[in-house]
Amino acid sequence: MAVPREETGTLAPLRALLEKQTTGVPELISPNDTMFSSNPNSSYYFSTGQSALRCIKLAMLGADTGEPSRILDLPSGHGRILRALRAAFPQAELTACDINRDGVDFCAQALGAVPVYSHEDPDDIELMGAFDLIFCGSLFTHLDADRWPGFLELFQSHLSSGGLLVFTTHGRFVVERLRSGEVDYGLGADFVTSLVTEFDQGNGFGYRDYPSYPGFGFSLTSPGWVCTRLWKLPGLQLVSFTERGWNQHQDVVAVRLRP
Amino acid sequence: MQRSSVIGPVSNRAGLTRQEAGSASGSSDLSYADLTRRIREIVNAVIPPDASIAVVSKGDEELVDPHGHRARHFPESEKGGYAGHYPADGSEAVALVEKARANGVHYLLLPQTAFWWVEHYPELARHLDQRYRKIHADSSTCLIYSLDSLTPPEPHLQSHCSSASESRLEQLDRLLLEEPSGVNRQVSPYDLMYKGSGHPERYFRWGPEALRCIELALLTAGKVDITRILDLPCGHGRVLRTLRAAFPEAEVTACDLDRDSVDFCAEHLGAVPVYSHELPHKIELEGPFDVIWCGSLLTHLNHDRWPGWLELFSSVLSAGSVLVFSVHGRHMIELLRSRELRMGLTDERIDELLRDHDREGFGYRDFANQDGYGVSLSSPSWIWRQLEQSPGLRVLSYTERGWWGLQDTVAVLRES
Numbered sequence: 126m127a128v129p130r131e132e133t134g135t136l137a138p139l140r141a142l143l144e145k146q147t148t149g150v151p152e153l154i155s156p157n158d159t160m161f162s163s164n165p166n167s168s169y170y171f172s173t174g175q176s177a178l179r180c181i182k183l184a185m186l187g188a189d190t191g192e193p194s195r196i197l198d199l200p201s202g203h204g205r206i207l208r209a210l211r212a213a214f215p216q217a218e219l220t221a222c223d224i225n226r227d228g229v230d231f232c233a234q235a236l237g238a239v240p241v242y243s244h245e246d247p248d249d250i251e252l253m254g255a256f257d258l259i260f261c262g263s264l265f266t267h268l269d270a271d272r273w274p275g276f277l278e279l280f281q282s283h284l285s286s287g288g289l290l291v292f293t294t295h296g297r298f299v300v301e302r303l304r305s306g307e308v309d310y311g312l313g314a315d316f317v318t319s320l321v322t323e324f325d326q327g328n329g330f331g332y333r334d335y336p337s338y339p340g341f342g343f344s345l346t347s348p349g350w351v352c353t354r355l356w357k358l359p360g361l362q363l364v365s366f367t368e369r370g371w372n373q374h375q376d377v378v379a380v381r382l383r384p
Numbered sequence: 385m386q387r388s389s390v391i392g393p394v395s396n397r398a399g400l401t402r403q404e405a406g407s408a409s410g411s412s413d414l415s416y417a418d419l420t421r422r423i424r425e426i427v428n429a430v431i432p433p434d435a436s437i438a439v440v441s442k443g444d445e446e447l448v449d450p451h452g453h454r455a456r457h458f459p460e461s462e463k464g465g466y467a468g469h470y471p472a473d474g475s476e477a478v479a480l481v482e483k484a485r486a487n488g489v490h491y492l493l494l495p496q497t498a499f500w501w502v503e504h505y506p507e508l509a510r511h512l513d514q515r516y517r518k519i520h521a522d523s524s525t526c527l528i529y530s531l532d533s534l535t536p537p538e539p540h541l542q543s544h545c546s547s548a549s550e551s552r553l554e555q556l557d558r559l560l561l562e563e564p565s566g567v568n569r570q571v572s573p574y575d576l577m578y579k580g581s582g583h584p585e586r587y588f589r590w591g592p593e594a595l596r597c598i599e600l601a602l603l604t605a606g607k608v609d610i611t612r613i614l615d616l617p618c619g620h621g622r623v624l625r626t627l628r629a630a631f632p633e634a635e636v637t638a639c640d641l642d643r644d645s646v647d648f649c650a651e652h653l654g655a656v657p658v659y660s661h662e663l664p665h666k667i668e669l670e671g672p673f674d675v676i677w678c679g680s681l682l683t684h685l686n687h688d689r690w691p692g693w694l695e696l697f698s699s700v701l702s703a704g705s706v707l708v709f710s711v712h713g714r715h716m717i718e719l720l721r722s723r724e725l726r727m728g729l730t731d732e733r734i735d736e737l738l739r740d741h742d743r744e745g746f747g748y749r750d751f752a753n754q755d756g757y758g759v760s761l762s763s764p765s766w767i768w769r770q771l772e773q774s775p776g777l778r779v780l781s782y783t784e785r786g787w788w789g790l791q792d793t794v795a796v797l798r799e800s
Contacts, residue, residue, distance in 0.1 A: 136599060136602055136603065136607075136608045136610070137608050138559060139556060139559050139560065139599065139603055140603060140606065140608050142552055142555055142556045142559070143556060143603055144606075145552065182552075182553055182556065183600065183603060183604055185553060186553075186556055186557060186560055186600060186603075187600055187781070187783055187786070189557070191553075191554075192551060192553060192554070286486075286488060297772075347768065348764070348765075348768045348779060348782075349764065349765030349766075349768040349769060350765070352763070352764035352765050352768070352782075353765050356714075356763075362784050362785070363764070363782060363783065363784040364783060364784070365604075365781040365782065365783055366764070366779060366781065366782040367604060367779065367780055367781055368778045368779045368780070369778065370604070384436075384488050384490065
């Protein structure tokens with residue numbers, strides 16, 4: 126229960142409310158969920174959802190939005206984040222969208238989501254109606270620069286007035302980890318070297334395809350580069366740009382459709 | 385879905401009940417001309433610029449002409465004028481409100497002359513009370529509801545609702561919007577910000593709006609214990625008085641070039657006084673601070689002066705502490721481009737300023753007869769390049785129009 130400001134004079138009740146873990150998150154994990162099988166640590170798996178919720182709630186507070194009634198999670202995977210959204214916003218209609226059809230089917234059957242199969246070309250994705258909240262975790266982190274506008278335009282066209290889009294990027298933290306050799310995300314030294322070089326020479330953007338996955342790879346973005354991209358869509362207003370906002374790792378960008 | 389963060393001088397905590405509104409109908413002591421003038425003042429004080437307002441106007445154009453806001457008649461015709469008739473019943477009134485909301489209206493204003501609606505359309509009154517936030521209620525002038533989203537019920541209804549019915553997000557939002565009690569309202573006779581504010585309540589709004597930016601930044605950073613705060617430039621305490629009330633245990637330092645204002649903040653608002661200097665490295669600040677608020681400083685400085693200030697702030701922040709500053713971003717640029725705002729600049733200087741910004745991501749021009757002090761415009765990309773020169777600063781948030789819908793706000797965390 127909230128404690129009135131007058132009784133405390135501190136930020137403590139605000140923080141307690143924000144940090145309190147959302148309960149009732151569905152625990153059933155698909156055997157085909159590669160986000161879990163690649164790192165079968167259930168604490169970590171569920172913490173990513175809680176961290177995403179924290180980012181979303183901060184963005185909603187910043188934008189002064191109310192509870193969302195329609196939410197899109199793209200890419201949903203097998204519901205790593207969607208299950209947390211389900212628990213946090215039980216009255217909302219959730220749409221799960223992914224190229225991985227098994228993931229979408231699982232989200233529909235086990236998590237009560239509306240299923241939509243995604244497509245390489247955003248123009249071919251058959252989303253219905255406007256959403257109050259769109260969460261896009263780890264999509265732009267894997268796309269080359271020429272594929273950003275299509276997805277940003279898709280999201281903009283499916284936001285309700287004042288609706289929020291929250292997406293994640295690989296920012297300065299990831300760049301410096303790669304540069305220092307602290308981690309290579311399994312990419313290998315040559316891949317990392319060429320990626321970081323491209324970032325340094327590319328006005329704040331770098332991208333390389335994963336071997337054997339043309340059109341899907343690893344992107345690095347400076348906040349300035351992201352803002353420049355966003356400025357090409359004047360209908361979107363920047364609500365917040367938080368470095369390392371998601372799990373102390375990826376940057377989190379929140380924009381809303383100007384009412 | 386947007387929710388207004390503005391709570392008027394008579395907030396929802398002292399709102400007008402339906403009974404009060406009904407009994408007040410037709411009983412204003414104000415002349416009609418005074419009523420319309422007073423309503424304009426209230427609108428300017430409590431509603432952000434550019435917001436869209438539906439006014440129960442009975443077709444009166446005087447009532448749909450609040451300066452700087454997009455006002456519409458309510459009910460509205462298909463062509464955008466007054467519909468020419470009242471809703472047939474409460475259900476239609478509710479439907480018309482929802483239609484207006486769907487069409488981008490943020491606020492519904494009932495002037496005193498329309499208070500009879502509250503009695504005549506009980507479904508509408510119930511709908512508004514239960515779903516929306518009443519941001520102004522005054523039996524002699526008007527009622528204003530924010531239509532931007534579902535909100536917690538009014539205090540007089542709360543006894544009928546369990547706390548569990550209010551979601552955590554709603555609780556968070558309510559706490560964020562709740563103004564600290566005990567804000568000192570003594571104003572210096574030399575306070576230029578007060579004199580230029582146009583309305584006393586407008587002056588006192590800047591503080592809570594800044595506090596909201598600061599609290600969001602602190603929440604993002606996960607920082608709770610605040611013992612030392614710096615407000616630079618503090619002026620005569622426009623924001624500092626709110627910080628003083630919100631963090632009563634903290635030591636608040638007031639710093640400004642205007643020595644009279646620093647003295648006022650020390651004497652009347654309990655601040656630690658520090659006189660500022662044109663050169664930041666000559667300011668005798670004793671850090672570290674947990675929070676630094678820097679409103680409307682970098683908005684007036686040329687690019688060559690930014691690094692010195694950012695270095696100063698960085699040097700007096702401890703690890704885990706937060707700096708929040710404001711900048712002129714896209715919104716101010718649009719206002720200047722359309723000449724809705726001039727900021728005391730000539731057409732020629734505005735054109736030069738915009739041209740520089742469009743080309744470089746940054747523009748600056750002096751005010752007339754003020755060497756080294758003027759108007760700056762900055763893009764996020766340009767600001768990020770400045771911040772990258774200060775290792776150890778991590779961006780917590782860049783928010784367009786974060787400070788009361790006008791200036792952008794940037795919050796950074798000192799990591800190490």
